[in-house]
Amino acid sequence: MKITVVGAGAVGATCADNIARRELAEEVVLLDIKEGLSEGKGLDMLQASTLLDCDVKITGSSNKYELTANSDVVVITSGLPRKPGMTREELIGTNANIVKGVTENILKYSPDAIFVIISNPMDTMTYLALKSSGLPKNRIIGMGGILDSARFKTYLSLALDCSPNDLQGTVIGGHGDTTMIPLTRLATYSGVPVSQFLDAETLQKVAADTMVGGATLTKLIGTSAWYAPGAAGAILVESIVRDQKRVFPCCVYLEGEYGQSDICLGVPVVIGRNGWEKIVNFELNDDEKAAFNKSADAVRNMNDVLKTLEL
Numbered sequence: 001m002k003i004t005v006v007g008a009g010a011v012g013a014t015c016a017d018n019i020a021r022r023e024l025a026e027e028v029v030l031l032d033i034k035e036g037l038s039e040g041k042g043l044d045m046l047q048a049s050t051l052l053d054c055d056v057k058i059t060g061s062s063n064k065y066e067l068t069a070n071s072d073v074v075v076i077t078s079g080l081p082r083k084p085g086m087t088r089e090e091l092i093g094t095n096a097n098i099v100k101g102v103t104e105n106i107l108k109y110s111p112d113a114i115f116v117i118i119s120n121p122m123d124t125m126t127y128l129a130l131k132s133s134g135l136p137k138n139r140i141i142g143m144g145g146i147l148d149s150a151r152f153k154t155y156l157s158l159a160l161d162c163s164p165n166d167l168q169g170t171v172i173g174g175h176g177d178t179t180m181i182p183l184t185r186l187a188t189y190s191g192v193p194v195s196q197f198l199d200a201e202t203l204q205k206v207a208a209d210t211m212v213g214g215a216t217l218t219k220l221i222g223t224s225a226w227y228a229p230g231a232a233g234a235i236l237v238e239s240i241v242r243d244q245k246r247v248f249p250c251c252v253y254l255e256g257e258y259g260q261s262d263i264c265l266g267v268p269v270v271i272g273r274n275g276w277e278k279i280v281n282f283e284l285n286d287d288e289k290a291a292f293n294k295s296a297d298a299v300r301n302m303n304d305v306l307k308t309l310e311l
């Protein structure tokens with residue numbers, strides 16, 4: 001198995017490191033446009049491998065796409081991160097060009113790869129990768145909901161003073177400060193609805209903190225987060241390469257599911273060796289449906305902006 005991570009910045013390097021530590025492939029290629037960055041980080045990771053008993057060939061490549069040839073999975077993290085006070089959507093102008101160019105270059109050498117899109121605004125970048133590549137929809141997966149769900153479970157565990165390992169919680173919709181939908185109604189603590197333990201006000205605060213989870217970190221750090229995003233990318237890759245059939249909320253192309261069409265948006269999907277293999281359909285209540293439709297409207301507006309850009 002061969003995995004390429006494009007973008008050797010904060011998220012890409014962390015994701016590649018997690019992929020290597022979990023030995024998800026025999027070979028990991030880290031590619032960046034910045035001369036020396038991916039070679040240096042790749043070499044550093046290789047040296048860490050000797051300490052951690054990890055047998056993976058890690059190669060850095062400054063824009064030499066031929067080194068990525070025949071990758072099974074490609075994770076795209078290249079692009080600008082936001083700064084404090086910005087929205088993810090404001091990155092569209094710069095990142096759309098980067099994501100489109102990278103997708104085209106990767107496809108020349110790895111026509112059979114499954115793509116994981118992380119660059120922001122992620123829902124629109126996933127739509128762009130799908131439309132510009134012409135690939136079958138199952139091979140383009142946007143990562144956002146896994147991270148948002150991790151934040152949801154973190155805030156729930158803090159409110160409940162419990163282990164996050166005993167929690168189930170899912171965030172669907174867009175990966176934006178106002179577009180994501182933490183499904184508090186369906187979250188459970190060891191199978192028991194969390195509403196049995198937390199009052200409505202606390203649950204509302206957990207949801208609100210989750211939604212601005214990325215902005216909170218951006219304000220603290222000065223740039224956006226990477227540890228949880230990198231880990232989220234790696235567990236998504238793991239379910240693909242190990243054909244685990246895990247169910248994760250991922251951004252995928254909808255054709256009528258959840259009442260939406262011609263849009264990439266976060267819904268629960270089964271992830272396996274063929275990419276996203278099935279959408280898990282379940283009945284949303286009226287409030288959740290309204291929130292999902294509102295989220296879709298906002299993402300569709302961004303997709304319309306995409307059409308006005310010169311790419």
Ligand SMILES: NC(=O)c1ccc[n+]([C@@H]2O[C@H](COP(=O)([O-])OP(=O)(O)OC[C@H]3O[C@@H](n4cnc5c(N)ncnc54)[C@H](O)[C@@H]3O)[C@@H](O)[C@H]2O)c1
Nearest residue numbers: 007009010011032033078079080081118119120143144229
């Ligand atoms: N979907 C999510 O859940 C999620 C989570 C975290 C970050 N992000 C997004 O991921 C992206 C990366 O964030 P980061 O913190 O790693 O940023 P970063 O600045 O640390 O790294 C980005 C890297 O991309 C590289 N790059 C730029 N153009 C390139 C190109 N054409 N080809 C190859 N490499 C190129 C840069 O040189 C840089 O090293 C941002 O858009 C950020 O908003 C998304």
Ligand SMILES: O=C(O)C[C@H](O)C(=O)O
Nearest residue numbers: 082088120214215224225
């Ligand atoms: O917050 C961001 O801009 C980066 C990423 O989407 C995140 O949620 O951490």
